[in-house]
Amino acid sequence: MEAVKNAVRMEGITKHFGSVIANRSINLELHEGEILSLLGENGSGKTTLMNMLSGIYYPDEGQIYIHDQPVTIKSPKDAFEYGIGMIHQHFKLVDVFTATENIILGLHEPGMLNLKRAAKKIKEISERYGFEIDPNQKVYNMSVSQKQTVEIIKVLYRGADILILDEPTAVLTPQETDKLFAVMRNMQKDGKSLIIITHKLHEVLEVSDRVAILRKGEYIGDVLTANANQQSLTDMMVGRAVSLNIDRPKSQQTAERLKVEHLTVKDVEGVKRLDDVSFTANSGEILGIAGIAGSGQRELLEAIAGLQPIEPESRIMYFDPKTGKEQLLNGMDPLKIIRSGVLLSFVPEDRFGMGLVGSMTIAQNVMLRSYRKGRSPLLDQQSPRILAEKIVNDLEVVTPNVDKIPLRRLSGGNVQKVLVGREIEQSPSVLMTAYAVRGLDINTSYTIYNLLTEQKMQGVAVIYVGEDLDVLLELCDRILVLCGGQVSGIVDARSVTKEQVGLMMTQFRKTGEPQKTANETKEAEHEEQ
């Protein structure tokens, strides 16, 4: 066996943030020409470790070697000089600039600014690795996947031969992910070394040569991908055996709870964000909503919650669980919806923007839902506090107290538990969640999945907007696929495959075929009955 050369070797790396240890004496090696997966739960220190390699943080202790030379990386500029490039989870691009302008931003090439020359070099890079890119396209016209391409080319343009990708697939469709992996393999063939951070185990198994695992800031070990499987990786990551299956019981009592017909929503510029969307949400059922980011998911939930103006032909019908009475929600604002006795709960995508107030305590955030109750002109502080304590106990929220510490100081997972807990405590009959597990680790995610399933079994109609297709397929009963604001199909989550859903997500305005898919599903349902 030939000797392996190390592109990167990190030795005894330790990083503190205040009293918290983010990384504790970590030793990591990246071999030349390999794809290494860095795996770990949220808060296990993956991104911190990679940020030290790319010059955003500076390690407290330890030494980094690049191609076996000891180096000091103090800024992103230093990192570039050593050929290290990192593609961050949140893209750093200027919207009104073209791809070319973004790629050469901050570079000090000799001579005058020459966009044509730069565009030519970008074309060469894209042909070499199989990217598809128009150098003159403005970033605000680009899809998420195209923006990611710009980020990767930006790094390659600077001559990086060590690439770090931080959760690159979180926002991509399965097809786009395949393309990205193909590009990654081309880069590997070209002699580049890559590190990919991801939560998705099947992707780890598919793309990488070796997996390195972090847990709570410590390096657990590495395995060759060929010798690993999903279960063994999870066990290493969490430190104990974890069940990866989501329990999906079938509820017996299903009834129509929410019926949406011809829902059309236009944005301020008059562009249709939702176009003639019709579906039913049943009690005792989780209806998943899949689609590429920005396909109308947010508008759909907000239209139902009364936060988006809807076009006149739209109809949103609510069926009261007790009386069975129909109620039209068109044109009602959230306050009217509450006053008319409709039990609607909404866990929005933007936790701190719409769901919670970061500078208020847990109890005060719970109070936001109840301050109108009671006749006294003074606020009832006591019952929200009791409810807050109940949520903290039931959902195992880690917090020193419920009425002193501002919510912003809790970790993302705990914040999400408070939000979901508060909405569930309203005993809703329709529960809508948008990206409820975004940014949460595997354990917390499963807590949330179980909560939603529990609600479903209690006869709640749950609407779950998600981005991880594997989860959607395991958690939901039916999946509505949105594509460019239109329904490209409603499918049975128990029988559909991931590839089919992925295809429906990208089939833009091919009305014929998706329609058929929807009909097929209906037929299938009839047959079952």
Added chain:
Amino acid sequence: MTESGTFFTVLIGFLASFIPRAIMQAMPLLYGSTGEILTEKSGNLNLGIPGIMFVGAIAGVSGAFLYEHSGSAAQMNGFLAVLIPLLCCLVGSFLMGLLYCFLTVTLRANQNVTGLSMTIFGTGIAQFLGGSLIKITHAQSAGVASITITETVKYFSNGNVPGWLAYTGIVIAILVALFLRYTRAGMQLRAVGENPATADAAGINVTRYKYLATIIGSMIAGLGGLCFVMECAHGTWSEPRIDQIGWLAIALVIFTAWRPGVSIFASIMFGALLILSDHLNPPIGIKELYTLIPYVVTLLVLIIVSLRKKREDQPPQSLGLAYFREER
């Protein structure tokens, strides 16, 4: 001579006196808007422009006044007579720009509040200094308390046609337009104003770009104040309404969608509107309505341009926001 021929001659005569005056009136506007465009491209919304123009004007006037009174007119050196007011003006507006940057970039104070206070401060200090100079000399012209820097103005103004300060304004506007569009530094400045976090990650020194663009922008705007005194007021200082010019200049920035090249024509149009009432001889009693025209047009224009949808015509994305590196 036919009747239409007479009309033609009158029209040409009118335009021959009107257009140069409109251009003279336009140049302070052009300086102000060019300076503000450069500033806003760095993400700083400097509402202190009217105050800065005031300070630039009074600094220049004070410099000229002191030089004129330091010896007899015969001893005056043409070079110094230009250089002293110019330098005083640039130093005054430099200090104002520096103060604005220190407050908003280094201390991260609210840009709107800072800008408005600087306008109040600049207006106040200019009127205080101007009033003091008037008190010292007890000077009057046409019954209004005022001072005139008679000797200095000869080196600046050409009487009723635009002087060199006006042409310099056009040259500066063109240079700024070329800088923003075609140079590497211009592109990086635009990136700072759009998305400072991105610029920072690309290795651009955000603080330095913000300071430089804002201070240079202030100095350009300050020249506008000096230009107003020398060109429009012919070297006379009584109670100039430079703040009006400053606000119009800020409106012009929006009107031209942050394009200094377009601003050359737009400011001439506004300059024409500003002096329209003097030239049309409106009946007594509604003259005031005519002086309203530029402001009414500004309102209309702002309404129309607010309907623009194109992304390129929108303000820099991070305009008015302070940048913290730690806040990721």
